Amino acid sequence: MDRAIGSIAILGGGTAGWMAAAVLAQVLRGTKTTITLVESAEIPTVGVGEATIPPILDFLRLLEIDQGQFMAATEGSFKLGIRFDDWRVVGERYWHPFGTFGPSVDRRPFHHIWHRLRAAGDDPRVEAYSLATALGDAGRMAFADGQGQGPLGGMRHALHFDAGLVAKFLRTYSEQRGVRRLERRVEGATLKDDGFVEALVLDGGERLAADLFIDCSGFRGVLIEGALKTGYEDWSDFLPCDRAVAGLTVRDANPPPFTQAAARPAGWRWRIPLRHRTGNGYVYSSAHVGDDEALADLEREAGKLLTEPRILKFTGGRRRAFWNRNVVALGLASGFIEPLESTSIHFVTSGLMKLLDHFPDKGFDAANIADYNKALIAEYEAARDFIVLHYQPTRRDEPFWRERAHAALPPDLADRLALYRGTGRIPHRPTELFTELSWFYVLEGMGVRPVAHDPLVELSDLSQVREGLSGWRRRVAEIVQAAPSHDAALDMIAGRARPAA
Numbered sequence: 001m002d003r004a005i006g007s008i009a010i011l012g013g014g015t016a017g018w019m020a021a022a023v024l025a026q027v028l029r030g031t032k033t034t035i036t037l038v039e040s041a042e043i044p045t046v047g048v049g050e051a052t053i054p055p056i057l058d059f060l061r062l063l064e065i066d067q068g069q070f071m072a073a074t075e076g077s078f079k080l081g082i083r084f085d086d087w088r089v090v091g092e093r094y095w096h097p098f099g100t101f102g103p104s105v106d107r108r109p110f111h112h113i114w115h116r117l118r119a120a121g122d123d124p125r126v127e128a129y130s131l132a133t134a135l136g137d138a139g140r141m142a143f144a145d146g147q148g149q150g151p152l153g154g155m156r157h158a159l160h161f162d163a164g165l166v167a168k169f170l171r172t173y174s175e176q177r178g179v180r181r182l183e184r185r186v187e188g189a190t191l192k193d194d195g196f197v198e199a200l201v202l203d204g205g206e207r208l209a210a211d212l213f214i215d216c217s218g219f220r221g222v223l224i225e226g227a228l229k230t231g232y233e234d235w236s237d238f239l240p241c242d243r244a245v246a247g248l249t250v251r252d253a254n255p256p257p258f259t260q261a262a263a264r265p266a267g268w269r270w271r272i273p274l275r276h277r278t279g280n281g282y283v284y285s286s287a288h289v290g291d292d293e294a295l296a297d298l299e300r301e302a303g304k305l306l307t308e309p310r311i312l313k314f315t316g317g318r319r320r321a322f323w324n325r326n327v328v329a330l331g332l333a334s335g336f337i338e339p340l341e342s343t344s345i346h347f348v349t350s351g352l353m354k355l356l357d358h359f360p361d362k363g364f365d366a367a368n369i370a371d372y373n374k375a376l377i378a379e380y381e382a383a384r385d386f387i388v389l390h391y392q393p394t395r396r397d398e399p400f401w402r403e404r405a406h407a408a409l410p411p412d413l414a415d416r417l418a419l420y421r422g423t424g425r426i427p428h429r430p431t432e433l434f435t436e437l438s439w440f441y442v443l444e445g446m447g448v449r450p451v452a453h454d455p456l457v458e459l460s461d462l463s464q465v466r467e468g469l470s471g472w473r474r475r476v477a478e479i480v481q482a483a484p485s486h487d488a489a490l491d492m493i494a495g496r497a498r499p500a501a
């Protein structure tokens with residue numbers, strides 16, 4: 001018997017469905033495997049995923065899609081990080097930027113030096129050592145120069161885009177590579193004796209059989225939950241926001257090259273600059289604010305919405321397994337962590353990369369599936385803990401925030417906080433999405449300070465360290481001075497297609 005997967009059915013044509021179709025079409029080109037995507041115009045997509053993180057460029061590279069062409073087709077803009085406003089107390093702000101942060105000194109990462117400088121009475125500033133932050137504050141854009149050491153060498157960026165246009169772009173890409181699209185409503189699925197999915201049941205009773213099914217049906221999880229009853233782990237105790245109201249406002253005159261995440265009385269508000277419009281939303285806890293009040297708050301802060309406001313309801317959490325038998329769930333069908341750090345679309349990519357690393361044959365080896373789930377669950381839970389961290393050290397006074405400050409923490413997060421407070425150390429786990437540096441930015445931004453720092457940084461000569469750092473600061477200022485505005489960089493990329501850097 002031929003053990004190779006001969007047919008793949010993807011259920012859902014939102015961002016996740018078309019990302020899956022594009023990747024599988026690209027990787028399986030030249031094979032006999034058929035790929036069919038089923039979507040229904042009667043069931044709308046969520047379509048508000050607008051901010052990403054730097055690995056989105058790896059996704060484009062895998063698909064051999066030119067970054068400039070992609071941005072032009074999706075009204076895309078550049079993202080250098082996230083600016084958090086009013087999270088610890090109203091009036092304070094901090095950055096979670098992408099890219100290099102200061103030079104390493106005697107092989108110690110710069111954030112350890114930071115603690116030493118502070119202990120010595122200096123007042124180091126993130127914007128002096130993070131080029132992305134300095135550029136963001138100035139509304140300018142620069143690209144990695146690929147030259148290793150200096151501030152430009154480690155520059156990284158991500159993209160903002162219109163998620164609806166992304167799905168459209170990837171649909172064309174996928175169809176050109178042989179993906180068949182069916183515009184049908186899926187009513188359910190038939191199962192084989194061993195509990196594996198045999199076929200999708202389409203409206204009118206027709207069946208679509210396949211070897212492997214990718215469930216991208218959104219929050220419903222038509223296959224992973226509806227057919228296979230995989231179960232859902234509810235994280236509301238850690239992340240109680242369960243709704244969002246979203247809509248577009250007019251384009252900013254010079255759109256900032258970053259996502260803004262501003263704390264609000266019962267959650268937080270995003271502002272995402274696109275080329276043609278600005279995306280806005282208020283993510284909130286329905287136990288603390290009503291829908292009308294949330295919309296009024298959003299319009300007060302963001303301006304009148306040009307589009308009909310969309311209220312989206314969700315429960316933070318994940319499926320007990322992302323891959324169950326011959327069904328792999330991606331996107332919202334697999335789970336949801338509120339979009340504070342733009343992780344959802346990334347987890348679609350991450351799930352797809354891991355699927356390629358664990359690509360099955362018709363035997364569907366149980367250990368292979370278990371390994372896939374283990375890797376993705378670990379990544380997902382670490383991301384959840386990172387999001388919870390954004391809330392816990394707050395000093396805000398509204399009931400929602402007071403509850404967050406006193407809520408129980410996931411055990412691993414509690415351990416990390418204890419380690420950091422005592423030593424300034426952040427565990428380095430290479431398989432995690434967010435690096436030590438990301439954790440540092442949020443800890444520092446939220447005013448969590450360690451009582452001690454890495455003793456090895458004491459071995460460096462402080463006056464030499466300070467001298468080296470002044471050179472770095474000067475270089476950051478020079479680059480910002482010479483950099484084009486974000487708008488000019490967008491014009492540049494629209495005119496001259498730049499390869500995914």
Ligand SMILES: Cc1cc2nc3c(=O)[nH]c(=O)nc-3n(C[C@H](O)[C@H](O)[C@H](O)COP(=O)(O)OP(=O)(O)OC[C@H]3O[C@@H](n4cnc5c(N)ncnc54)[C@H](O)[C@@H]3O)c2cc1C
Pocket residue numbers: 011012013014015016017038039040041042043044045046047048049050051052163184185186187216217218219220222244246281312314330331332333339342343344345346
């Ligand atoms: C408020 C909010 C803000 C977000 N912001 C971001 C962000 O900034 N960055 C980020 O990375 N992510 C963000 N996300 C997440 C992001 O929107 C999703 O991860 C992404 O759009 C993928 O969605 P999806 O394709 O899984 O689901 P959906 O968009 O819901 O698509 C589901 C698809 O399944 C089809 N379907 C469902 N049932 C059936 C059926 N029975 N028959 C046929 N077809 C069916 C639908 O027609 C649709 O095509 C956000 C999410 C929310 C809720």
